[in-house]
């Protein structure tokens with residue numbers, strides 16, 4: 624679920640962003656912001672995770688990178704083979720074979736990884752992502768429903784453009800008097 628918050632310092636609730644258990648560690652996400660003078664500034668936030676979830680997130684990240692580089696490598700390999708004079712269909716077949724092997728390997732390893740994750744995990748990879756910034760507000764994508772509602776409640780005064788479901792999370796907490804700021808964006812003239 625997408626959450627827009629204004630400011631730089633946000634309270635990330637002290638629970639694992641993936642499974643909701645007690646967090647013993649964290650994973651850093653970073654974002655950039657462009658101010659009026661077009662200077663880019665970077666920001667980083669530490670998202671709490673438990674040790675087990677941090678492990679599966681890291682393994683999943685690495686697996687995807689490895690698979691992508693394998694596909695790229697087989698692409699380069701078949702291109703070189705083509706340059707060395709082998710027939711185009713042989714190179715194409717080699718490339719497709721390499722890509723197919725990479726995807727089969729990823730699917731198999733992800734299935735194995737899935738067995739090692741907790742029952743309460745929301746995802747194999749990161750459950751909190753940075754989507755980008757607009758002016759002084761930052762957007763996050765949070766996959767765990769319990770973590771979203773904890774985050775929304777902890778940062779309720781910084782929420783911008785809250786969707787109906789986010790507002791209902793505030794209502795559940797009987798904070799109906801809270802107002803959520805909305806940015807007025809001027810359309811192109």
Ligand SMILES: [Zn+2]
Nearest residue numbers: 639642673676
């Ligand atoms: Zn966890």
Ligand SMILES: [Zn+2]
Nearest residue numbers: 641642676744
């Ligand atoms: Zn997890």
